Amino acid sequence: MAGARATAQLVETARQGVGVLGPDTPAAIRLENIARFVDFVSESIVRAAEQAREILHTKPGTS
Numbered sequence: 001m002a003g004a005r006a007t008a009q010l011v012e013t014a015r016q017g018v019g020v021l022g023p024d025t026p027a028a029i030r031l032e033n034i035a036r037f038v039d040f041v042s043e044s045i046v047r048a049a050e051q052a053r054e055i056l057h058t059k060p061g062t063s
Helices: 002-021 026-056
Strands: none
């Protein structure tokens, strides 16, 4: 989960860069796409970790 927090910071930094560069510049468009992709991957990892936690902490035969 610490990795998810670090990734969220990366997304925020990329989005701040969009504001600095101006939203219509090619570099800002690339940064926004990077932010969206990293955000998607981060959310997927968090969901997978939550699902794994549920599976690993469920006693056999109780599902």
